[in-house]
Amino acid sequence: MATAPPKRKTGPRDAERTRRAILEAALVEFSEKGHAAARIDAVAEAAGISKPMIYSYFGDKDALYAAALREAYVQIRAGEKELQLGDLAPVEAVRSLVHFTFDHFRQKPWFISMLNTENLLGGQTIQSIADVGDIQSNMISELRRVLDHGVRDGVFRDGIDPVELYITIASLCYFPISNRHTLRAVFKVPVDDAWVEARKRAVSDMVLSDLRPCAKREGDDV
Amino acid sequence: MATAPPKRKTGPRDAERTRRAILEAALVEFSEKGHAAARIDAVAEAAGISKPMIYSYFGDKDALYAAALREAYVQIRAGEKELQLGDLAPVEAVRSLVHFTFDHFRQKPWFISMLNTENLLGGQTIQSIADVGDIQSNMISELRRVLDHGVRDGVFRDGIDPVELYITIASLCYFPISNRHTLRAVFKVPVDDAWVEARKRAVSDMVLSDLRPCAKREGDDV
Amino acid sequence: MATAPPKRKTGPRDAERTRRAILEAALVEFSEKGHAAARIDAVAEAAGISKPMIYSYFGDKDALYAAALREAYVQIRAGEKELQLGDLAPVEAVRSLVHFTFDHFRQKPWFISMLNTENLLGGQTIQSIADVGDIQSNMISELRRVLDHGVRDGVFRDGIDPVELYITIASLCYFPISNRHTLRAVFKVPVDDAWVEARKRAVSDMVLSDLRPCAKREGDDV
Amino acid sequence: MATAPPKRKTGPRDAERTRRAILEAALVEFSEKGHAAARIDAVAEAAGISKPMIYSYFGDKDALYAAALREAYVQIRAGEKELQLGDLAPVEAVRSLVHFTFDHFRQKPWFISMLNTENLLGGQTIQSIADVGDIQSNMISELRRVLDHGVRDGVFRDGIDPVELYITIASLCYFPISNRHTLRAVFKVPVDDAWVEARKRAVSDMVLSDLRPCAKREGDDV
DNA sequence: TATGAATGAGTATTCATTCAT
DNA sequence: AATGAATGAATACTCATTCAT
Numbered sequence: 001m002a003t004a005p006p007k008r009k010t011g012p013r014d015a016e017r018t019r020r021a022i023l024e025a026a027l028v029e030f031s032e033k034g035h036a037a038a039r040i041d042a043v044a045e046a047a048g049i050s051k052p053m054i055y056s057y058f059g060d061k062d063a064l065y066a067a068a069l070r071e072a073y074v075q076i077r078a079g080e081k082e083l084q085l086g087d088l089a090p091v092e093a094v095r096s097l098v099h100f101t102f103d104h105f106r107q108k109p110w111f112i113s114m115l116n117t118e119n120l121l122g123g124q125t126i127q128s129i130a131d132v133g134d135i136q137s138n139m140i141s142e143l144r145r146v147l148d149h150g151v152r153d154g155v156f157r158d159g160i161d162p163v164e165l166y167i168t169i170a171s172l173c174y175f176p177i178s179n180r181h182t183l184r185a186v187f188k189v190p191v192d193d194a195w196v197e198a199r200k201r202a203v204s205d206m207v208l209s210d211l212r213p214c215a216k217r218e219g220d221d222v
Numbered sequence: 223m224a225t226a227p228p229k230r231k232t233g234p235r236d237a238e239r240t241r242r243a244i245l246e247a248a249l250v251e252f253s254e255k256g257h258a259a260a261r262i263d264a265v266a267e268a269a270g271i272s273k274p275m276i277y278s279y280f281g282d283k284d285a286l287y288a289a290a291l292r293e294a295y296v297q298i299r300a301g302e303k304e305l306q307l308g309d310l311a312p313v314e315a316v317r318s319l320v321h322f323t324f325d326h327f328r329q330k331p332w333f334i335s336m337l338n339t340e341n342l343l344g345g346q347t348i349q350s351i352a353d354v355g356d357i358q359s360n361m362i363s364e365l366r367r368v369l370d371h372g373v374r375d376g377v378f379r380d381g382i383d384p385v386e387l388y389i390t391i392a393s394l395c396y397f398p399i400s401n402r403h404t405l406r407a408v409f410k411v412p413v414d415d416a417w418v419e420a421r422k423r424a425v426s427d428m429v430l431s432d433l434r435p436c437a438k439r440e441g442d443d444v
Numbered sequence: 445m446a447t448a449p450p451k452r453k454t455g456p457r458d459a460e461r462t463r464r465a466i467l468e469a470a471l472v473e474f475s476e477k478g479h480a481a482a483r484i485d486a487v488a489e490a491a492g493i494s495k496p497m498i499y500s501y502f503g504d505k506d507a508l509y510a511a512a513l514r515e516a517y518v519q520i521r522a523g524e525k526e527l528q529l530g531d532l533a534p535v536e537a538v539r540s541l542v543h544f545t546f547d548h549f550r551q552k553p554w555f556i557s558m559l560n561t562e563n564l565l566g567g568q569t570i571q572s573i574a575d576v577g578d579i580q581s582n583m584i585s586e587l588r589r590v591l592d593h594g595v596r597d598g599v600f601r602d603g604i605d606p607v608e609l610y611i612t613i614a615s616l617c618y619f620p621i622s623n624r625h626t627l628r629a630v631f632k633v634p635v636d637d638a639w640v641e642a643r644k645r646a647v648s649d650m651v652l653s654d655l656r657p658c659a660k661r662e663g664d665d666v
Numbered sequence: 667m668a669t670a671p672p673k674r675k676t677g678p679r680d681a682e683r684t685r686r687a688i689l690e691a692a693l694v695e696f697s698e699k700g701h702a703a704a705r706i707d708a709v710a711e712a713a714g715i716s717k718p719m720i721y722s723y724f725g726d727k728d729a730l731y732a733a734a735l736r737e738a739y740v741q742i743r744a745g746e747k748e749l750q751l752g753d754l755a756p757v758e759a760v761r762s763l764v765h766f767t768f769d770h771f772r773q774k775p776w777f778i779s780m781l782n783t784e785n786l787l788g789g790q791t792i793q794s795i796a797d798v799g800d801i802q803s804n805m806i807s808e809l810r811r812v813l814d815h816g817v818r819d820g821v822f823r824d825g826i827d828p829v830e831l832y833i834t835i836a837s838l839c840y841f842p843i844s845n846r847h848t849l850r851a852v853f854k855v856p857v858d859d860a861w862v863e864a865r866k867r868a869v870s871d872m873v874l875s876d877l878r879p880c881a882k883r884e885g886d887d888v
Numbered sequence: 889t890a891t892g893a894a895t896g897a898g899t900a901t902t903c904a905t906t907c908a909t
Numbered sequence: 910a911a912t913g914a915a916t917g918a919a920t921a922c923t924c925a926t927t928c929a930t
Contacts, residue, residue, distance in 0.1 A: 567847025
């Protein structure tokens with residue numbers, strides 16, 4: 001913002017800039033406080049505009065929340081797109097996705113917080129976001145192609161569903177970040193950078209290990 | 223409680239029963255709505271008592287929330303204790319813990335919701351619950367013994383930290399339940415009993431697979 | 445209380461003792477907090493009994509307040525009676541009354557506080573205390589005799605109404621005590637024992653000076 | 667305020683008018699009921715605005731109370747200033763101050779009530795009003811000049827502290843007004859205009875008599 | 889007589905939302 | 910397009926008073 005060209009008094013660009021400012025402030029506010037505890041006043045102040053603007057741009061609190069939630073998904077999708085998974089060797093592609101996911105969860109804490117909040121509310125809002133499925137399907141498609149490639153190369157076992165794989169990845173990346181406060185308090189886990197990085201390595205190892213076409217792998221231990 | 227003398231309809235014993243009623247209603251209310259959206263009125267009504275009783279028994283909303291959070295931990299600990307992990311073969315013990323964890327998350331949804339809520343608040347409350355570490359340390363101790371046993375029996379690899387293992391288990395069990403609403407909406411996952419049961423099996427397989435003392439396991443795929 | 449004879453379990457004396465305990469606690473509570481801010485709970489705790497006892501002994505909060513107000517008057521009357529004004533020379537009697545009044549206001553702060561509170565409420569309660577006039581009339585009668593005596597002795601001027609004199613005395617003794625907090629804050633008056641004692645002397649001098657049969661006294665300065 | 671541009675019906679100037687309306691309503695409410703019994707609802711209704719405005723303009727009940735208390739002092743200072751004591755002969759100046767004080771106490775009953783309330787609370791609030799000393803110091807300065815002038819003219823005795831004199835004046839003016847309800851009930855004083863006016867004369871005579879440089883005045887009667 | 893348990897009726901305070909300019 | 914002013918509807922919390930034993 002500081003490096004932006006000098007602001008013109010009015011015009012179409014200002015509207016978009018205002019919209020962005022509100023959206024980003026809302027994303028922070030909703031993710032830090034949750035839906036109920038988030039304050040429209042706080043969003044207005046953080047965005048540097050007056051409250052009525054928010055209503056004029058977004059409608060009401062719920063609509064603003066929906067926009068913030070969607071923005072969280074848009075951001076992670078944009079990050080995943082930049083990975084260019086198709087250009088990497090399958091094992092590298094998966095490892096890359098795991099690392100990106102873990103890091104994104106860690107560095108953009110509002111994503112996890114928004115998901116937590118939304119799931120607490122029973123997912124009412126996400127259903128109403130029409131294109132949310134499209135947003136993610138790109139990544140799933142790419143992952144499917146990576147898996148196919150890996151099977152063809154003999155480095156992945158067959159029959160893996162990309163969605164299930166993504167859920168495994170997300171599971172392992174999500175919990176240590178989303179629950180870091182309770183982990184620290186209950187298990188005395190030292191949730192610092194070193195621990196988190198170690199955890200990230202362990203997670204990517206585990207995910208890749210699970211993909212390997214090892215004959216004696218599962219279901220033979222009972 | 224089980225050893226208490228038979229409860230009279232009314233009288234001095236009402237105090238304890240009232241306390242329990244409030245606590246259980248609060249656990250449901252806080253977990254369904256989150257901290258900010260939870261209503262003291264709703265707790266009172268669900269508990270079948272008047273609002274002032276809540277203040278008389280618990281102090282204020284925050285204290286009631288803290289009591290509910292603690293109760294969530296007490297409940298899962300009680301369940302884990304009943305597993306008697308020490309009496310089972312190591313592999314069985316781990317599988318049993320995974321299944322219990324998964325099922326508890328699924329069947330007592332307030333546990334996950336309370337953790338989500340608490341982590342959203344930055345873990346302020348859990349830190350103030352003095353004995354929360356003790357509550358879980360039993361389970362960790364037992365898990366450590368199971369791991370040692372498994373290493374001695376040659377069915378588990380060496381050097382596994384019980385806390386890290388538990389975090390892996392919890393990660394894999396937590397996410398599919400806690401994020402079921404967004405998963406359904408975003409990935410069109412059919413989050414029904416069949417899917418959840420399949421997921422549970424996949425998770426326990428994955429956990430056990432990761433424990434196996436396979437020489438060519440990790441770090442050799444880059 | 446510590447030196448009281450061993451308490452019998454029940455009996456007529458206990459009832460009276462309980463009554464006194466409640467009354468004294470109420471006097472303190474009402475005078476320290478005022479009518480609205482006084483808490484029945486606080487009275488019960490200070491009296492060392494349960495709340496229902498207060499209702500059983502006094503009826504309700506207003507009745508308890510009335511009893512406490514009456515008690516404040518009874519106490520000051522008892523003090524005035526002990527002065528035995530009739531046994532003193534007129535000048536001494538007046539000085540004695542001034543000093544007693546000043547000291548009583550200072551040492552039994554609840555009297556002033558109760559009067560403040562009652563006047564804030566518009567004197568609704570004091571009107572309902574049937575015998576409150578009788579309580580004070582003794583003192584006024586004695587003061588009238590002192591004044592007559594003084595006139596006969598030639599030390600007081602004639603035509604002084606005892607009630608007006610008492611109002612003058614009370615005025616001068618009341619304000620420096622009742623308003624000590626605002627005096628300190630607004631005028632930086634050092635409201636300590638030395639100041640208060642000096643004020644007491646000034647007040648008694650002023651009162652006696654005003655009583656003296658000096659020819660060129662009043663009304664000649666306009 | 668008198669010099670402000672003509673007020674438009676609505677618009678930005680409403681803010682100041684609303685503020686005044688709240689402040690005046692608060693002054694009446696707090697003085698009539700005391701701090702604890704005063705109702706924010708009542709203030710809002712009397713001011714003709716909604717409750718949230720009070721919080722927006724003043725913060726909370728305590729801050730509103732503090733503003734009302736300060737306003738009471740500002741009002742009496744403004745009145746004292748108009749007296750122009752410096753332009754009067756010393757005796758007249760003192761008599762004028764006494765009469766003004768007495769009349770102000772009588773006609774603006776909220777001043778006495780606010781002081782009573784504040785002293786009941788132990789003066790906590792007045793201490794936090796930073797400029798309360800300045801508010802009154804003008805009057806004390808003027809009074810000091812009047813006393814000096816009177817000494818020079820030979821109409822006042824020497825060595826009188828203006829603060830002590832003001833306390834004497836205030837004492838004698840305060841009590842008959844502040845305690846009018848209990849005086850009526852206890853001493854059957856007919857607290858009507860006639861009595862009050864007579865009292866006012868008696869008070870100013872007494873104050874001036876005490877100032878006169880009469881050789882045989884005090885301390886010689888014991 | 890005495891009390892722990894319980895509550896109805898309030899009260900200060902907040903916040904999403906709209907109005908008027 | 911933008912905002913300071915305003916509010917209706919809620920919500921946490923309190924307290925005098927009563928009930929049941």
